[in-house]
Amino acid sequence: MSTSPLTRADVTLDVDRTDTAYRDWLKEAVRRVQADANRSADTHLLRFPLPERWGVDLYLKDESTHPTGSLKHRLARSLFLYGLCNGWIRPDRPVIEASSGSTAVSEAYFAHLIGVPFIAVMPRTTSAEKCRLIEFHGGRCHFVDDPRTMYEASAALAAETGGHYMDQFTYAERATDWRGNNNIAESIFRQMERERFPEPEWIVATAGTGGTSATLARYVHYLQYDTRICVADPENSCFFDGWTTGDADVTCDRGSRIEGIGRPRMEPSFVPGAIDRMMKVPDAASVAAVRALEKVIGRRAGGSTGTGLWSALRIVAEMVAAGRQGSVVTLLCDPGDRYLDRYYSDAWLTGQGLDITPYAAVIDTLLSTGVWRE
Template identity: 40%
Template sequence: MSADRTGSWAGDALARIQAELPATPLRALAAASAGGVDVLVKDETALPTGSLKYRHLRALFAHAITTGHVGAGTHVVVATGGAVAVAGAYLAGLLGLPFTAVVPARTGPDVLDRIERHGGRWRRAELPPAAGQQEGAALADRLGGHFLDHFADADRAMAAGGPTLADEVFAETTPEWIVVGVGTGATSAAVGRYLRRHRLPTRLAVVDSESSAYFPAWVTGAPDYATGMPSRIPGIGRPRVEPGFQPDLIDLVIPVPDGASVAAMRWARDTAGLDACPATGANLWGARHLARRMRENGTNGSIVTINGDSGEAYRNTHLDAEWLRARGLDPTPFEAEAGDWG
């Protein structure tokens, strides 16, 4: 089928995408709220694919259609696993487009099943993870399709227009702090731009995983900082600084031990009644640090953070004791602290 990049197909496709963005709830986290500090969680699991990454892929699809890169019949390719690939498959299915995800070698069967359930296809990457984007782009070229590079383009696509997570949060409240993770950098950049544009007093903190490049890059000011080590916390952390990371928009970067992310995820699930993913655990660890600091300083107010994905997708990984042990990930030293918000 030829690609109709203008006219009726594009207009109908954009209308479908625009209709597929329900506002997600902002929930009070009662187990963490005390002493004049309220903790609120923006629950992105209410999005169509249950993940914050849906916002990124929705923006990428809309931008690609608007700019004429995707039309009727265009084969869409991404090079990643997890929530990004699932969201891509869902949106491609919504628009009747063929879709392939080039997934990392260790991508689990749960993710692959979800890609297929939404009508997408997947193939294992043949190159090392660092070359994943090039492999995806090459496949799209061979198919005569379009490669969605969420690392390079998500921030630009989200900045091009449409409601963002920040629009929704600040329509309801103006917290002292908002805490988000940083993977592509698109979410933190969107929030940071919103704060500056509207001259709001809220400060932006981002959390970073152990082996990631973002915290050292923020501290040193080196834009090309790289560790070469993949993150063990899906959705946040990168071995290099991605183009979407905008350090000038960020007030604080909080490094979070990987074991602490898992401990906080477990605390959220078992004590706070929040079905959280490992990246949400990192967010909560950062929010806990700020809540304790506010209480020590006698500052009242609220902190907003994000639940970017449910824990269900991690029942065979970060919620499995044997899986953690095999990877040297031990949440035990952090379990007491995870529940101490005082």
């Protein structure tokens, strides 16, 4: 009996692209990133003092104590693990990121940790202290005059250098394990367990990529908590407009003065359907809130903390007015020493045309009377 020759369609095709040196490098890179998490203790949950009789407690999750000083340390770690495990980050090839500063500081840290170059594409107006920190961790700053061009400039640099464009604005919501694994949501609920109102009525976040609010909201829904999620948005940002109108393509023509949050477009990582409420916060109110924070608990924080704190205080006032007890949590995103020449500078406020006086009066009135008069 004769046998016909096998054709290409009849045989097993086998292509093995195993690169032993690369796999060894990858295992070591992932180990180093995971070891950073293993070395890090959890961040503190601080109480913002309110009168006991109100029956409302306010907390700030202090993310400024991460090794790179901000909430973005968690995101950068997740993005690096995501990029490494997908095979996108390679030895000796640069990682490029579009950032207003804090994510770039954290990503520069992780790039240095695994031994790859890092380039941050940032608005020229980014604070000098953030630029110094990026360079301290071995990164390089590439400035653009128009914040709306950061995405294209980052992609072009990646193509030119053979590197990887991290693209936090697309991948933030999917790189983080929102079901748990010590993400920020799981951490908050664990730390709240022994408080008098352990399940928060509200958690207030701000949006730069939208990844943090997506993590918080998904975790709450997944574990069937009654906690609601509010996102506070600054001026010159499109998250609020996109959420209220349902238009994902909404844009604005200028960048946010509140570094780290606010975007000229509604970013892909923002998940509007998971969010319960949004507030549009004037920039002057954000600054008034961070200055009030320093007076009350002795801590300076960046402007994004003020945006969230203003919204949290307004929710507190609503609860007091309604006679509703419970707890509210917001975030202390990064330290104020990065912004001494901005949010803590009266000359900067004057130059920006910002008057924080009426907003400071609203906070003072609330803390002394329990009444919100805006």
